[in-house]
Amino acid sequence: MARVTVKTLADELGISVSTVSNAYNRPDQLSARLRERVLSKADELGYAGPDAAARALRSGRAEAVGVLLTERLSYAFSDPYAIGFLTALSEVVEQHHVSIVLMPLSLDGDDLDLTAVRRANIDALTTLGLADNHPAIQVAKARGVRLVYSDVGEDPESTWVAIDDAGGGRQLGSHLRSLGHENVAVVVDTNRPAGSEARELTDDQIGFVDYASRFRGLRETLNRRLRLVSAGHNAIASGRSAGSWLLRRSDRPTAIVALSDVLALGVLDAARDLGLDVPRDLSVCGFDDIPAANPAGLTTVRQPIRDRGRRVAELLINPDAPDRQMLLPIELIIRSSTGPAL
Amino acid sequence: MARVTVKTLADELGISVSTVSNAYNRPDQLSARLRERVLSKADELGYAGPDAAARALRSGRAEAVGVLLTERLSYAFSDPYAIGFLTALSEVVEQHHVSIVLMPLSLDGDDLDLTAVRRANIDALTTLGLADNHPAIQVAKARGVRLVYSDVGEDPESTWVAIDDAGGGRQLGSHLRSLGHENVAVVVDTNRPAGSEARELTDDQIGFVDYASRFRGLRETLNRRLRLVSAGHNAIASGRSAGSWLLRRSDRPTAIVALSDVLALGVLDAARDLGLDVPRDLSVCGFDDIPAANPAGLTTVRQPIRDRGRRVAELLINPDAPDRQMLLPIELIIRSSTGPAL
DNA sequence: TTGTAGGCGTTATCAC
């Protein structure tokens, strides 16, 4: 038995396919009684409404928005920062019957696989933690997918909701500087597989992550007192091993800035492992102000990530929303993990 | 200027559209050189590959799998159990370039809105925390979406990965019974908006949640010693208010079983608020064994949720995978939150 | 290895 389509229904009822279509999409275009007939016939024949793919093709709308998360998709769910973003985003999105499409950005060996981005059925796309010039974004743009960027852009026509990461870096840098720190290390997630060795990086090796501006802010304030070190990916264990690597060196830093709180928590673990007192022997700070930062006494830069999530969602859903470019302010939260340099 | 399609490319190159299509989908069907020409021309004209909607319509595959999460989508991200499931699921899914579609199940007043489920472009669907007879699942089934159910099913043809919730309920029930508890209350998430009053329920009011079998297991073992109480939705605050409501009553129970650890943590809070000692004055237990259960000393039923996530993902991606019906065992974890009844 | 042709199921446009 053949598949039930609008045509089946139309034939069965002796009406035209457009009327059937209207019964679903424009209830005001036909009498309530006829609509009732259509719907009940549909029920009877087991027709569950217009086919999603056909509808998407014809109407040009998928009723879904895409979110691209740093690194492999599976990592994102263990990142409180990503979770905060997704929660806020979904609160808005779900009021519009729109679905969220999460695309993996799998790394095949060393180069990443963009197939999922290329194939996804979405109307608009945003990202978390990816630099706006990331290849995946280029692909989506070429596909004609509407983009909500995550960083300040030049183009007055582009849509973005950014957080003032550079400002956060500067504030944190000033804080450390005023505490007398002259030897500061920055730990950054470089999207490497777990277990990668920590190593020193040059400024331009920071990669396609949007933390780049956090680092830039730090560099501006701390200047030559700074070195950059890679962690594997954004996980406590990575922060711990990078911290451990740094703290065992003879030129041990007096302060470590992790570019995310998750990494910072790992650095705190590393310090504890080595019997170092924080903040006496070492100052540690992070970025994000995730829920776990407070109990850990972590000095950090609070990101209005939920605000951003909400705002991004509005722009994903409605391309014509006002305020299509917005820079959200950060806030330096000083807790007990930073203190004067020895 | 018109949109670039396979036809544009074909005309431009003086070849046929099928060859262009093959360049993307069947590299082995044309010479490497020709393929190169196609791809570079595509680049030149700004063609980003086959249109997702058209491809989905024509091929019948969306390269995406859907996940339906209890309650409103936004709640799910704060549920450690859901996060564990999603993490495991995505680990598998991302190796196949398949996207995950998260559909909201918004409640409009009292009846829920299935629009998103109806419109989503997906090949297969699974759920977490929804009973298999939930209306959303009916809709998806009628649409012809392949389903991976979450509970044991009658149909030998159906695909499911279940966790032995009833067994878990029975084990927990026996445990409490052997401790002498005669007055036990069960707290269940009923998907009500936050702030709903706790109230007593009859067994059949438990609703479209799959925790029903957890409760059934408890009922089998504890029989008449049991009453059922509603919490708002799955959140610590809901558990706390339900717990508080129960513990202030004159017929205060000697043990409270929450059907999720998240709710149980709230019950513990309520006990603490009232100055009750756990487990001396009150035994508390949960279900799931989320990460926070261990530090809280919570007796609970461990769910192999990550195993389930992986297994479900495999079945979502490959309909012909073997072992299309699987019941995963649970494990009773006894910690310090349960003790003898007074 | 490449080309031809038909149709996937729907919605938009316009006529009635």
Next chain:
DNA sequence: GTGATAACGCCTACAA
């Protein structure tokens, strides 16, 4: 309020 018809962009037999 309702109907006819033409796309939407692509994939896949099948033929060459």
